[in-house]
Amino acid sequence: TSSGSKTLSVLLFPHFATSHIEPFTELALRLAASRPDAAVEAIVAVTPANVPVVQSFLDRRWHGRSAATVRIVTYPFPTVEG
Numbered sequence: 001t002s003s004g005s006k007t008l009s010v011l012l013f014p015h016f017a018t019s020h021i022e023p024f025t026e027l028a029l030r031l032a033a034s035r036p037d038a039a040v041e042a043i044v045a046v047t048p049a050n051v052p053v054v055q056s057f058l059d060r061r062w063h064g065r066s067a068a069t070v071r072i073v074t075y076p077f078p079t080v081e082g
Contacts (some may be wrong), residue, residue: 007039025057032069042070047077
């Protein structure tokens with residue numbers, strides 16, 4: 001960037017169980033808030049079915065404040081025949 005600052009991006013892959021997703025999302029929030037003087041972008045990667053779990057946790061935790069430094073990305077869960 002023109003100011004010389006850099007963004008640290010941290011990608012988190014929680015296990016599929018909701019008991020793992022919420023702690024990883026909490027870690028993402030803490031990482032994003034850990035350096036107010038530097039840009040830290042935390043990214044939580046989950047299957048599309050688990051997006052509501054992450055989003056709900058972010059909404060409850062941030063109480064309507066912006067959580068722009070935490071992003072949710074999805075990856076498809078493979079289909080298994082039989």
